[in-house]
Amino acid sequence: MSELEEPARRHRKVGTPSPTPSAVDTQTEEEASSVEAAERQSLDPPDKKHAQNAERLVAALFLLAFVAGCGFIAAYVGLEVGSSATPAGANVVDAVFRSNLALGLSLAVALLALGTGSMIWVRHLTPDIEIEEERHELRSSPADRAAFQHEFAEGAAITQVTKRPLLRRTLLIAGAPLALAPLVLLRDLGPLPGTSLRHTVWRKGLRAVTLGGLNPLRPGDFQPGSMITVIPEGFQDNDDALAKAGVILIKFEPGQLNFPDRYQGSTLVASMNWTIDNTIVAYSKICTHVGCPVALYEETTHHILCPCHQSTFDATNGAWVIFGPAARPLPQLPLMLDSDGYLAAASDFTQPVGPSFWERG
């Protein structure tokens, strides 16, 4: 790098700061006389008329910023939002949008006028002075490096740490449990998972009620074709329970459903037929990929689609995965009719619902 042939410079070399403080002074003095004559003239822009026009424009923009800034304050004071401040019957959303428009517009005009004004200022009102600094290789001189290493080693020797391994080792031992302490403190961030991921609140005889209306359902209450989301009765305000226990009910025409044996490795994953009359089937609504609710149902193809990552399950076929990243069918909830003839769970799910996890087996 040192023997570079440099092309002629277009930059004037002005007041180059040097790495050592003492050099700055000498250099400044040396260069002062030669440089200042040139610099004195160039402090003003070359074209006086042009500069005057630019000044007026910048001043106009700054005045605009002033007016817009006042407008912002006026909009804040003048345009109330919220139902308590607006007259009864007024549209609160419209009031917010009106306020947003007025505040945003005035603030934007003020900021853009300030920005544009500053830019014109620096472009047209200042002379175009370029300067040049020298660049030095970043590595220190060998002498500096050696001196540093020497002093560091000397300091270390003074502490005796190099000579007394007992000190070194006991210090390390002292530090180890303290370093672990913050990790230990994290333990109470949450309970251990235990077997909680394997269970939901469903149990034998617990009624399924619709998500919105909380109505229990009889088999004759709904028609073949549609998909209904149901939840365990009494858990409508328990998000932790719902996040696992949401279920979709689908009613089919007789003969549409079939449950062939499906294996993953040697594990039987789907074949269970826990339907009502072979027409109503209940699947977990929690996608087996990463847990989104599988909310889309295509009636003609009987496909259940997860809107997040498009895992697609065949509802007639044990919710078998036919497309997308999910690796397992949606678990089926065993169904029964309770003594009043309402749909209820025959048991909890027989396998964990939702995303896969290491301990799932």
Place this chain on the structure above:
Amino acid sequence: MSEDAVKIPQALGGVGGWFDDRFHGARGLRVLMRKVFPDHWSFMLGEIALWSFVILLLTGTYLAMFFVPSTNQVIYHGSYVKLDGIRMSEAYQSTLNISFDIRGGLLIRQIHHWAADLFMVAIMAHMLRVFFTGAYRKPREVNWLIGIVLFTLGMLEGLFGYSLPDDQLSGAGLRIFEGVLQGIPIVGTYLAFFLFGGAFPGNSIVPRMYIIHVLLIPGLILALITAHLFIMFHQKHTQMPQYGNTERNVAGQPFWPYFMLKGQAWFFFIFGCLVVLSTFAQINPIWLYGPYTPLAISSASQPDWYMGILEGSLRIMPSWEINFLGHTLTMSVLIPFVLPLGIIFTGAALWPFFEQWATGDKREHHINDRPRNAPVRTGTGVAAICFYGVLWAEGANDVLADKLDVPLYTITWIARIAIFVVPIGAYFVTKRICLGLQKHDSSMLTHGVEIGIIRQLPDGAFVEEERPLTEVERAKIDSKKVPLALPGPGEPDENGVPAPGSRGVMGWARGVANRAFTETVAVPDGHGNGHGHEAIEGEGEHAAVGAGDSGEGGEHGAGDH
């Protein structure tokens, strides 16, 4: 400057003197004021990120005064009547209140959200600029690594930030996040339970995300930005390859007053643009999404743009789960979670060191490369953009399917193929284009610029007149530097023995990489490379006229004859 040119204000002497008596600041501040900042439009990209961050801090502090980070359930009876009587968390309710009951609250919320998106856009654009111009090379590798960490922190900060309002859309995102955590081998369920304070959704996640979002990550980002700027300041900025710029100088306008004024102008301009967006372009209208409930979801849910690559990775992945010694390994979650961003971030982090290894170039570089003059780097960068872009587009495959009227599964299948084909194709096409542009540069040096005057020769032929390049034009082309060709496997180096680095599998790999890095279009003799110290003429099909002998220790064509 002498007194007759500039009048020194009394205050500067008085107050300045008071401080200088105590801090000895005059000398240091003078150096600081004269600090040179090279000028190029692309050097402003990082500054956009900086100012966006400042705006994020300002607006975020304001929002924190009103936001309630709690999932305590309440029944809403506020200004937004459409949600009257609905059960929701205090977090969601307070976000509604910020939007509907606090004057300017909606504006500040939208500025905060737009600024976050712009912050990430600016970091990415800045990183691409740094990559394609080779500005990450020695001595700036550490700043490059800091940049990568800043980008990942920004992703996490954004995810936690937009999840705070506890609305339906972001809640679905959190559910996915929790599902992904669960999938991590061995520790996954523990991580999820510790972060969420038990089963999803629990009551802990919002306050925990809040403190991470407003203190922990911003603190880290602020510290890293500070380090980033100090290192940049200390090492001095790179400059573009142009007339007058050398490896030994840094030319441009001084900090005071030019950069100060420009920085001020740029801050107001960026702030103004964000306010324009926040006024006219609605973002994250949480009142339309509704409060989070675990069993509802809207279709075509999209995360903020910087999380799109993870979303696309999850969508592109085919179903795959294996049983490992009685444990579930859910590859259809793990691979999308780890692999794409792992490839991009790890690849980006290792690249400067890979390039040093492949080229044997351990020198400092302060003049940026023109992308065409580093075909392997430019090709790799474009391949990475394509890789990212395919996954990013796949993250919106349902929207694409809807807008383009193409079946959803077809889009996913196209993406599954494109993710392999497009980056590889893009690499080779880009490399060819770079070499083509080099060839053009080379012919500019030999023939000059066609000036548009057609002349008929006495024999009837037509020729176009040309003029030689000006010094300024030539300086740009002459900035090309080609890495040294390393001795091949077993070939003697300058000491006459096979270089240790050329042996074995790694030596072979290094040779292959080195040949790719040294492929170039030769600059003809007599128009050599102004910084020709390291120039080496390429061999093979791209060697143009005057290809020299590459055997002289790789030094050829020095000097501007």
